Amino acid sequence: MSPASVGRVLRLGACATLSAGLVTMGLAAGPAVAEPESDQLWIDAPYQQTLPLGAGGGAPQTRTLDVGLYHDNSNFAVTDGKLSVDVSGLAGVADVTWPANCAPTGTTAVCSVAQVPVIGPDYSPQVRLGVRAADGARSGSQGTITYGATATGGPDGTLKAPGNSFDTTVEIAAGPDLAIADIAPVTHAGPGSAETIPFALTNKGNESAHGFTVKLSASYGLDWLTRYDQCAYTTSSGDEYAPMSYATCTFDEVLAPGESFALPAPLEVALARHALNERLDISVEPGGGATDLSGDDNYLALQIGADNAADFSVTGAAVTGAAGETVTAPLTFKNNGPAWLGNLGSGDPVAVVRLIVPDGTTVTGVPSGCAPHTLGGGYYPQQTGAPRYDCALPYWVLENAERGYAFKLRVDSVVPGTTGAVSIHPDFGEFRYDPDTTNNTAVLAVN
Numbered sequence: 031m032s033p034a035s036v037g038r039v040l041r042l043g044a045c046a047t048l049s050a051g052l053v054t055m056g057l058a059a060g061p062a063v064a065e066p067e068s069d070q071l072w073i074d075a076p077y078q079q080t081l082p083l084g085a086g087g088g089a090p091q092t093r094t095l096d097v098g099l100y101h102d103n104s105n106f107a108v109t110d111g112k113l114s115v116d117v118s119g120l121a122g123v124a125d126v127t128w129p130a131n132c133a134p135t136g137t138t139a140v141c142s143v144a145q146v147p148v149i150g151p152d153y154s155p156q157v158r159l160g161v162r163a164a165d166g167a168r169s170g171s172q173g174t175i176t177y178g179a180t181a182t183g184g185p186d187g188t189l190k191a192p193g194n195s196f197d198t199t200v201e202i203a204a205g206p207d208l209a210i211a212d213i214a215p216v217t218h219a220g221p222g223s224a225e226t227i228p229f230a231l232t233n234k235g236n237e238s239a240h241g242f243t244v245k246l247s248a249s250y251g252l253d254w255l256t257r258y259d260q261c262a263y264t265t266s267s268g269d270e271y272a273p274m275s276y277a278t279c280t281f282d283e284v285l286a287p288g289e290s291f292a293l294p295a296p297l298e299v300a301l302a303r304h305a306l307n308e309r310l311d312i313s314v315e316p317g318g319g320a321t322d323l324s325g326d327d328n329y330l331a332l333q334i335g336a337d338n339a340a341d342f343s344v345t346g347a348a349v350t351g352a353a354g355e356t357v358t359a360p361l362t363f364k365n366n367g368p369a370w371l372g373n374l375g376s377g378d379p380v381a382v383v384r385l386i387v388p389d390g391t392t393v394t395g396v397p398s399g400c401a402p403h404t405l406g407g408g409y410y411p412q413q414t415g416a417p418r419y420d421c422a423l424p425y426w427v428l429e430n431a432e433r434g435y436a437f438k439l440r441v442d443s444v445v446p447g448t449t450g451a452v453s454i455h456p457d458f459g460e461f462r463y464d465p466d467t468t469n470n471t472a473v474l475a476v477n
Contacts, residue, residue, distance in 0.1 A: 069103040071146070071189035073113065073177050073196040074155055080203050080323045081124055081163045085236040085287035090163035092127065095198065097141075098155030099179055101189060104148045108183030111143030113157055116176045120164075123173035124200050127160030146181050161200060169204045206285070206316045207235030207323035208242060215333040221305050221369070224255055225334060227297040231314060232290045234327075239285040241317030246277040246297075250370055250428070251305030251336065255298035272372045272426035280317070301336050304429040306369035306463060308334040331375075339465040340429070341366040342381055346452040346472035351441040356394055359474050361385065361435040361452050365427045371463060372426030378457045379422040383435060387417050388450035388476045395438025397421065422457070441476065450474040 075097045084090040099111045117126050118137040128134045132141035141157045159175075175198045179191040211230040219225060233239050246261075248254070250273045257263065261279035268274075285291055299310060313329035316322055343364050351357040363383050365371070371380050386405070387393055394414050396402070402416030403409070410416040421435055452472040461467065 067185050069101055069106050069108070069184035069189060071099065071101050071108070071111075071179055071181050071184075071191045073179050073191050074098040074100060075175075075177055075196050075198050078199045078201065079161060080201050080207075081161060082207060082234075082236040082323055083163055083167070083169060083202060083204050090167075090236075091234070092160045092162040095159040095161050095175075096155035097157045097159065097177065097198075098153070099143045099146045099181065099191075100149050100153060101146055101181070101184070102148065103184070106183050106185070108146040108181050108189060109144060111146040111156075111181040112179060113141040113143060114178040115139045115141060115157075115159070119174035119176065120161075120200060121173070123164055123167055123171050123202060124161050125164050126175075127162075129158050129160075132157065132159075143181075146183070163202050167202045169202055172199055172201045174199055203323050205235050205237050205323050206233050206239035206287075206320055207327075208232075208239055208285070208314045208316055209234045209324075209327035210312055210314055210330055213330065213332050215335070217335045219301055219305070219334060219336045221301055221303045221336050221338050224298055224300050227299060227310065227332065229293055229297050229312065230290060231285075231292075233285040233287055235323050236287050237320075238287065239316040239320065241280070241282045242285065242291075243315050243317060244279040244281065244293075245313045246279070247309075247311040248275040248277075248299060249308045249310070249372065249374060250274065250426075251302045251308045252310060252334065253300045253302060255300050256293075256295055258294055260294075268428075272374065273428075282317075299334075301334070304338075304368060304370045305334075305336040306338045306340060306371055307374070308336065309374050310334060336369070338369040338463070340369040340371045340427075340463045341466050341469070342454055342461065342464050343466075343469035344383060344452050344454045344472050346474045348475040349439065350477050351439075353441055353444050356438055356440045357476075358395075359437045359439050361437065361472075361474065363423065363431075363433045363435075363454060365429060365431045366469075367429040369463065370427060370429045370431075373457075374426070377425045379425060380427050380457070381423050381461075382455050382457055383421040383423070383433075384451075384453045384455060385419045385421075385435075385437065385474065386451040386453075387419070388439075388448045388474055390443045390445040390448050391439045391441055391450075391476055393419065393437055394440045395436075397435040397437060400435060400437075439476070444477055446477050448476050450476070 101108045116138045132139040143156045177196040181189045261277045264276045266274045310332045345362045347359045349357045400419045400421040403418045405417045454470045
């Protein structure tokens with residue numbers, strides 16, 4: 031999967047394996063963090079591109095093939111990228127139309143990328159090739175595009191993409207190609223309001239789709255206002271994964287090449303009072319056992335953001351014990367709402383509850399889900415006896431979630447008034463939705 035395609039494929043529920051998939055797939059695509067003295071140039075190219083033959087004997091469609099350059103280390107400015115593209119492997123299979131930033135010579139071209147970025151939310155491929163089935167090409171025939179790249183920058187002044195590592199297989203095929211139109215994200219929606227989703231479906235293939243299935247998956251803060259007779263509706267329990275609502279809709283319509291389909295009535299969803307960072311995922315597949323020519327546009331994840339807040343808090347405890355005695359320290363996390371929160375793309379914990387152990391005590395019993403650390407957050411070799419513990423919450427918490435952590439403490443020496451620190455932190459970054467950070471810290475007092 032190319033980094034540019036990640037936004038399209040972050041599915042909250044397009045498939046039956048949705049709940050598990052959303053927390054394993056996440057937003058992790060992109061380069062690893064590089065050391066300051068190192069950098070690497072990469073080529074972002076699709077592994078495969080399927081091209082349809084012409085419908086009804088007509089001219090075949092031209093499809094866009096996006097290719098780009100990026101590098102690892104933001105400490106370096108990388109410029110003057112040169113992407114070499116070799117299409118000699120497409121002879122008799124496909125024809126290529128070159129964009130303005132490519133200089134072709136025969137079956138090769140050098141494409142210029144003035145500024146080579148580091149992968150991030152605003153990244154997009156810089157080279158857009160037009161490809162179409164060649165005259166006389168037959169279904170099932172394949173060809174290959176190969177790439178290479180250099181750029182100016184990095185620790186040595188010149189970067190080169192790994193050789194013989196990047197290519198795209200182009201295959202000619204016949205069949206339906208169902209494509210869902212992109213939908214702009216919804217922002218600043220009001221909790222308790224409703225949103226109309228502009229769903230549109232088109233068959234971009236060269237054969238008809240004889241029926242198709244549309245699957246919808248809505249996160250916990252969304253509910254269906256529109257219900258269709260063609261759909262079966264279910265909900266998940268919310269035990270292992272965040273609670274969700276599903277709709278599986280079967281339509282018998284024949285969708286010919288070039289034709290579009292609209293739902294029987296506009297799709298409306300309601301935002302609950304606890305809505306915050308929501309997602310509606312949509313996928314489609316042709317019926318009758320047909321294989322879709324290109325799956326890249328068969329699903330999307332629509333972000334629906336509500337203007338709401340989730341007030342996280344922690345409470346400490348006060349315990350008393352004689353020297354040598356073991357006491358229980360009950361710490362508590364609570365979401366005071368009004369919103370729930372779920373990291374539905376990344377699957378990262380919504381927060382981490384941290385305990386700095388009081389002086390004169392030793393932790394002898396550790397709650398489930400809590401990891402030992404040094405005071406600075408480094409590795410600690412034993413489960414008990416650490417000076418710090420970080421307890422990761424799940425990737426979601428409901429609007430009224432509460433969780434307790436019962437630490438067992440041995441009082442090694444009586445130090446009147448000694449305290450440990452209890453606090454809550456985001457897994458990374460900052461709390462974006464917490465309106466009151468004054469209740470994010472507390473005290474564990476001993477004697």
